[in-house]
Amino acid sequence: MDRTLLLNASYEPLLVISWQRAITLLVLEKVEVLVNYEREIRSATASILLPAVVKLVQRVRQRQSAVRFNRTSIYARDRHQCQYCGDQPESEGELTYDHVQPRSRGGKTTWTNIVTCCVPCNRKKGNQTPNEAGMALLKKPVKPSWLPVVGKTLLTRSTPELWRPFLWRDQAA
Template sequence: MVESEVAVPEQANKLLLECPVLVLNRLWQPIHTCSVKRAIRLVCLGHAQIVQTDGDAQYQTHDLISWAKHSSGHLSGELIRTVRHAFRAPRIIVLALYDRIPRKEVKFTRQNVFLRDDLVCQYCGRNFTESDLNLDHVVPRDKGGKTTWDNIVTSCIRCNTRKANKLAYEAGMSLLRKPKAPRWRPIYGKRPELSEDESWAQFLQPDRERVRVSG
């Protein structure tokens, strides 16, 4: 089967084809994300297999035919239909040959700082929603601080107000961990609603960095 065989007359199925899929290299390391449509094409070409993320055979891999069999019994609205098959949208694929990890620099953005810090205020240690968080300059700008990975942390509004334009120790506060540029992960750069697939957690969480401030 080739990509052109995928027929998606329903709007819901068209949306399914644009959902993100986590891409693992052949060593099962996360390296990228792609659309469901792209993932299906890679599987059709034999460049990848679909990773099962539910049931007793979790993490078993499938080609498109065995994946279609595994998908039987699911609601039709959850299925992508082709000329020959109907199957669930994959969540994870593993590449057959590629075994490297691409070197990518994480773009400095507000959202990526929040992702690096897991939505945790780096002063009080509490978890918040994005709407209740700000970015704080560890060394204030009026003291020469720059807007860089190693000088910006996630801060709740209360802690941000308390610290104001002081150094942390001047405000009687301390950092949970020393900020630095994060190692790239597929989740960086994705909109939050596209980055919360629970089936990805097993592969993404081990990469989370915890660099504690010493002394």
């Protein structure tokens, strides 16, 4: 655990920085700590908990960009987790995407009709609706308002648990 998640003053994730950088920013009073790791750093004179998530005191302007609709964004939204069985395979090669309402039956390729799916579930579901296949969705797919600029690699298993509450916000429907 040597990385710190830096949030904007408005709580959007901005960057992943080293904990050394985080402590420098803290000393300069540019950031405040939201969550600490349990690990302590000791210097000759003091000890400090390693910051896991820090937030800028002053908001920085960020280029607003819409979330691109593509496979990477879909996987990131769904945290690389099959939305039917909940499996989170090690490699992206074991994932695909699924049209909830099958394409052959008028299902569109949109945020609200595409979900991350493991290959076995995708085969099993075939051209059926979730109802017909008896496969319930873990959650209703939504169009996200933003994806963390910190990137898709952070939304995998290796993401520190302490970061998760800050990484993602769904837009209501």
